Amino acid sequence: MTDNQNPHFIECSEHYENTSTFVSRVDIFRFRKAPGHYLDWLKEQSPFEKADKILDLGCGPALLWKKFPDLLKQNHQLFLTDRSSNMLFHARNHTGELKAERFFLRNAMEQLCFKDQQFDAVLAHMLLYHATDIDQTLREITRVLKPHAWLSTTTFASHSEDIIWKTVHAIEPEIPPYSEILSPFSAENAPSQLKRHFSSLKTTNYQTGFSCPYPEIWADFICSFPNVELRQLKSGFRQKLIHKLEKLIDQHGTLPYQTEMVHYLCQQPRTRILHEAAL
Template sequence: MKPEEHHYVTTGQLAQRTGMTLRTLRYYDKIGLLKPSQYDHSVRLYSKEDVARLQKIQMLKFIGLSLDEIRQFIQDDSTPEQDLGSSLKMQKEIIQYKIAQMQYVSKAIEEALGMVDEQGQEVDWEGLVDMMQTIHKEKDWSEQYHNAVRLQARIRLYDQFSWNKIGWHPWFFEHLGSLPHLKVLELGCGDAALWRRNANLIPETWSITLTDLSAGMLEQARMSLGANSERFKFLVADAQAIPFHDNEFDIVIANHMLYHVLDINRAVSEMHRVLKPDGCVYASTMSTSHLQEIEQLTQAFDPHIQVLDPVMERFQLDNGREILQASFTEIEQIRYEDYMLIDEVQPLIQYMTSTPMNARKILVGEKLDQFTTYLRGKIAEQGSLYITKDSGFFLARKMQEDKEKYL
């Protein structure tokens, strides 16, 4: 049979089309990084999926990962090679994070150069130490790539099987309203997804400040907003010590982030402090029933497997009102109606192994094969798996009667 009849290319053809050397491709085969799909006697034959994998390998090399790290990622990455769109989106995201980090480091060097200009050739040891801390403080890039892969797995599950097609970010943004001339503060803005996905709906007269603990993440937020970034102010800030005056903002947003804060009560007090009278906090989270069927499925198979991160239990829909009541008297809870009906095994397993818990370490090899068979049986028996999605937010308004409680 001829390779071209089945859309295969030889090592030489692949090298010619990609600019890779024959030596490199043969080495990748030798170390198990890129095995050809087929052999015709001694001729290596590469499929379209192999080419997609090679592209991913080259991107990972570009951002500075070692071949050992790349091999581990290729093994861990559950994204089908045929799903080129999801793979490229994930790769674009990680490149943007890389650019953001480099820009942050560049700013640190620029500041150090400014100090050198001011002080002549005298060495500012403290400044050099600060610069080194700046370079090393951001997340390891191999871990960042892992996080991007895992996030894509979660997004794919939600996008494919969620009943509510509005989407969380448009729904949440709609509840902020559209009154003009508001001052808005977001704590823990991450990559600014809330604003990027609602860019055309933001009132022109709003003054918006985005904050995050990570300077690198703020750079990513700035980049993700593109030309719209000029409409925002960006500031490194801790929700436990918000660096603004009393009574400064009309709206304060804490979108799925309060459960990560060390001292939640202090953060809530700070949000109350910086709000203007009659201003509102929008604090979103999930309930303890959110995705519980996923946990139950894995527990029934193996009680040692954990999928859901218990950190969210620190501030969730069932206890959030009580926490906010330490500073606010008027609190309303608004829920986002949604659920999933899942009738495919692989997207579900990809989600389960994407969380920071131990599922991805246990569900490997023969254990993964057994679990896959188990899930297929459940889907065959029920037709589809119902998964609860229970998220929402608390709308807390700063009232005059809050004063005694706040003091």
């Protein structure tokens, strides 16, 4: 395995066959302190009106399109891809109100099954840190983009997860922090990787804390992460976690957790020749 390959890929691929764990993670945003949901913020970051043919990589259950069915018009074509057939099943159900023509494909992001320069836009939201090879994936994305197309991608700042993993490690030290899964493509290193493949990069941030006084909901949220959910946890882990969370909530009124997402609007994809010349 080379340095830019992700050792956590197999775990995460298995994890996302279970749609309910993903939904548990998103559900916490109903307790957000920020006035807008992250999906509202995400919708505003990209010029969808300028993209007739869109590729949504790692579409999951298609929550963006479910929330905003009027975002695309009849002239749009939307290609939704995911490794998980279960995610695609839910994506199909969640996009029934879309006016755009829809296509659903199981496809690995590291080797896309499309011809060169096919798309006006590619979406890769909360995804690229799961790639087996980030550089290869970005090369594939730029390959299928038209010359004046754009990529919309998001990730997290790894430090924003610290309070969760301090709590988890106090119970089960063998569980690795989520920062290890984020490490291939986190807010700390994503810009340098994206600039190798795009000439223009615009960055925006979304931050929020959460007002959730329910330790059971926090436990569901924490146990939905792949580095927790996929391990054979010791007997009583969840109950011990709830006990720890109760103490923190008694002290702070909620878990003092703040997430930070970063969005990158990447334009002017470098051609393969220019990319190779820059190496």
